[in-house]
Amino acid sequence: MKPTLLIVDDDQGILTQMKWALDPDYEIVSAEDRPGAIESFKAAHPAVTLLDLGLPPRPNESEEGLAALADLLAIDRAAKIIVISGQSEKKNAIQAVGAGAYDFLCKPIDVDELKLLLRRCVYVSDLEKGYLEMQQKLRADIFENMLGTSPQMQGVFAYIRKVATTSAPVLLLGESGTGKEMAASAIHRCSSRKNGAFIAINCNSIPENLLESELFGHEKGAFTGAHIQRKGLIENSAEGTLFLDEIGELPPQIQVKLLRFLQDQRFQRVGGRQEIQIDTRIVAATNADLKDTVAKGKFREDLYFRLAVVVIKLPPLRERGQDVELLAREFLQQFAVQCDKGNLAFTPDALNAIRRHTWPGNVRELQNRVKRATIMAENRRVTANDLELLPHGSESVPRATLKEARESVERELVEQALKRHSGRVTPAASELGVSRPTLYELMDKLGITKGESKAQAAADAGATFEVQKS
Numbered sequence: 268m269k270p271t272l273l274i275v276d277d278d279q280g281i282l283t284q285m286k287w288a289l290d291p292d293y294e295i296v297s298a299e300d301r302p303g304a305i306e307s308f309k310a311a312h313p314a315v316t317l318l319d320l321g322l323p324p325r326p327n328e329s330e331e332g333l334a335a336l337a338d339l340l341a342i343d344r345a346a347k348i349i350v351i352s353g354q355s356e357k358k359n360a361i362q363a364v365g366a367g368a369y370d371f372l373c374k375p376i377d378v379d380e381l382k383l384l385l386r387r388c389v390y391v392s393d394l395e396k397g398y399l400e401m402q403q404k405l406r407a408d409i410f411e412n413m414l415g416t417s418p419q420m421q422g423v424f425a426y427i428r429k430v431a432t433t434s435a436p437v438l439l440l441g442e443s444g445t446g447k448e449m450a451a452s453a454i455h456r457c458s459s460r461k462n463g464a465f466i467a468i469n470c471n472s473i474p475e476n477l478l479e480s481e482l483f484g485h486e487k488g489a490f491t492g493a494h495i496q497r498k499g500l501i502e503n504s505a506e507g508t509l510f511l512d513e514i515g516e517l518p519p520q521i522q523v524k525l526l527r528f529l530q531d532q533r534f535q536r537v538g539g540r541q542e543i544q545i546d547t548r549i550v551a552a553t554n555a556d557l558k559d560t561v562a563k564g565k566f567r568e569d570l571y572f573r574l575a576v577v578v579i580k581l582p583p584l585r586e587r588g589q590d591v592e593l594l595a596r597e598f599l600q601q602f603a604v605q606c607d608k609g610n611l612a613f614t615p616d617a618l619n620a621i622r623r624h625t626w627p628g629n630v631r632e633l634q635n636r637v638k639r640a641t642i643m644a645e646n647r648r649v650t651a652n653d654l655e656l657l658p659h660g661s662e663s664v665p666r667a668t669l670k671e672a673r674e675s676v677e678r679e680l681v682e683q684a685l686k687r688h689s690g691r692v693t694p695a696a697s698e699l700g701v702s703r704p705t706l707y708e709l710m711d712k713l714g715i716t717k718g719e720s721k722a723q724a725a726a727d728a729g730a731t732f733e734v735q736k737s
């Protein structure tokens with residue numbers, strides 16, 4: 268099927284000429300002014316639009332054309348629009364590119380140049396469509412707002428689904444920012460308790476003397492200031508889920524009371540004698556090594572075993588493979604919309620830096636860096652610098668030994684060559700100026716397989732397209 272091309276020009280002569288030149292390769296639709304352009308654009312969904320900036324009622328100025336550009340981009344932010352201007356309005360054409368046009372051409376138009384540009388534009392448009400489809404497919408992997416296609420995260424999602432059907436306490440382990448609170452809330456929403464309350468409390472954020480009454484409530488007159496009876500979070504989360512974050516920080520006295528509650532669902536409010544029975548599910552989390560806290564005598568072992576009936580470990584972001592890029596792109600898209608920045612894309616050096624960074628602050632760190640970068644980004648691109656990450660290579664060089672440095676350069680060159688030739692060894696070897704056996708030896712030494720460089724090539728095709736897109 269031929270791609271559809273919309274030509275917006277009020278000059279009949281030029282229209283006829285272009286139709287004649289482009290007809291064999293494109294399904295052509297045309298319009299002569301802004302309203303016509305909008306109508307045809309909506310009806311035909313063209314792969315590319317050629318837009319003359321000088322449109323009636325003032326064909327000698329660019330305003331109407333620029334307004335049409337804005338209208339079309341408002342209908343479809345990803346629209347591929349090539350603007351055409353007179354030599355003297357080149358400045359306006361450049362302005363149009365800044366406003367989201369794909370590219371520009373100046374009159375008189377060179378047909379070969381136009382054809383080339385159109386072909387490239389359709390190619391990029393196709394790639395983008397494929398990429399969007401892929402993203403949509405990946406979105407299907409969103410589990411209760413949690414993103415993750417890595418086997419590690421798919422395992423976590425499967426586990427959450429399973430434990431959600433029970434009321435057993437769950438202990439969530441994971442470094443800071445790995446999504447423990449999100450997982451807790453997912454457990455709640457997947458369970459039969461989803462219509463009850465989900466209440467989260469950070470055990471470290473409240474002074475010890477207040478924490479007990481916060482959790483268990485208090486009777487009137489239980490302590491100075493307790494003018495009225497008050498229910499605690501356990502009661503308030505009845506039929507729902509109570510999420511206890513940083514459980515390792517729970518003071519010993521409260522540990523005893525929580526243990527008792529976990530044993531028989533009963534407790535007394537502070538200053539009260541009446542036994543209250545409540546059905547709430549306890550989900551606890553910590554980024555500390557709770558077993559070690561137990562070993563040090565700071566956390567009761569019996570409470571640990573009660574809480575850790577089911578343990579779910581959230582893997583650190585650096586162990587989630589391509590999830591980090593998926594999350595980075597998703598956050599970039601979200602923040603770009605929030606900041607009204609239109610289509611933003613990572614440059615290849617930004618993607619490289621994202622892949623190389625070890626993300627000690629995990630998903631939260633990624634979110635924060637992308638947020639800041641979205642604000643800093645210029646020209647629709649987010650660089651490693653915007654992310655405040657070191658560009659590729661600059662972090663590892665200083666401490667490398669000569670052998671490491673040599674291997675790193677060799678690896679880089681071999682991987683790049685294989686990538687350029689889609690994993691084919693013969694052309695890669697000839698490009699590197701070595702024999703095939705030598706290249707095989709090198710690959711063996713460096714632990715590079717052909718498959719890896721193919722996958723890398725595919726991944727980088729995505730990266731390249733992002734550059735062209737903006």
Ligand SMILES: Nc1ncnc2c1ncn2[C@@H]1O[C@H](COP(=O)(O)OP(=O)(O)OP(=O)(O)O)[C@@H](O)[C@H]1O
Nearest residue numbers: 412413414442443444445446447448449554630631
């Ligand atoms: N898989 C994910 N998909 C999308 N967003 C995520 C994911 N995991 C975490 N986030 C986001 O990252 C941030 C940190 O997540 P969350 O607060 O759940 O982590 P945490 O492990 O509880 O952190 P901390 O140990 O610091 O309390 C949140 O803004 C959350 O929305």
Ligand SMILES: [Mg+2]
Nearest residue numbers: 444447448512
């Ligand atoms: Mg948390």
